[in-house]
Amino acid sequence: GAGVSQTPSNKVTEKGKYVELRCDPISGHTALYWYRQSLGQGPEFLIYFQGTGAADDSGLPNDRFFAVRPEGSVSTLKIQRTERGDSAVYLCASSPGEDYGYTFGSGTRLTVV
């Protein structure tokens, strides 16, 4: 597509529930990234995919967070047993490869109540 598409744009869920956030990167971009942005902060790195594999998942806060990119395009960020502290904007970005500036999506605003 023309840009990075993220769905849903907003998600409200109850504490303890499972959520999935979807990212559709720019066509042909091999690199895909997930970042998390809390209120008043800059984005913080979560995970990086090169193709289908997670090349670096060191930013995932704990094992409740998991992400996949099975066919090397669309990616899903999965959060189990959500907690109120997980509330944030989750940003996805893609690039043609490393060493390039990213193109970000508009983000998914997750609110855990």
Next chain:
Amino acid sequence: GQQLNQSPQSMFIQEGEDVSMNCTSSSIFNTWLWYKQDPGEGPVLLIALYKAGELTSNGRLTAQFGITRKDSFLNISASIPSDVGIYFCAGRVVGSNYKLTFGKGTLLTVNP
């Protein structure tokens, strides 16, 4: 982890004024990027810098990659109301080709 100190946190200026903001790092960076974020949107790349000392312009925006590789600044000349938003610096630490570390942002308000 890596830390970027971005200043100022916020600025209130009159339309037509020039603006300057900067970032400093405790580590050497091999790339500096400047992004702008509007409410409800993701950050949009404004300028990318790849070499120490590099000075790059994009319209009314000018950014420089510091000689020490630990700092960068962004200047906006002749500000206009649509410049309102949050500006973020971001950088890649030497040895990392993909992970960006972001500053906390500078909130710019332009009074018409």
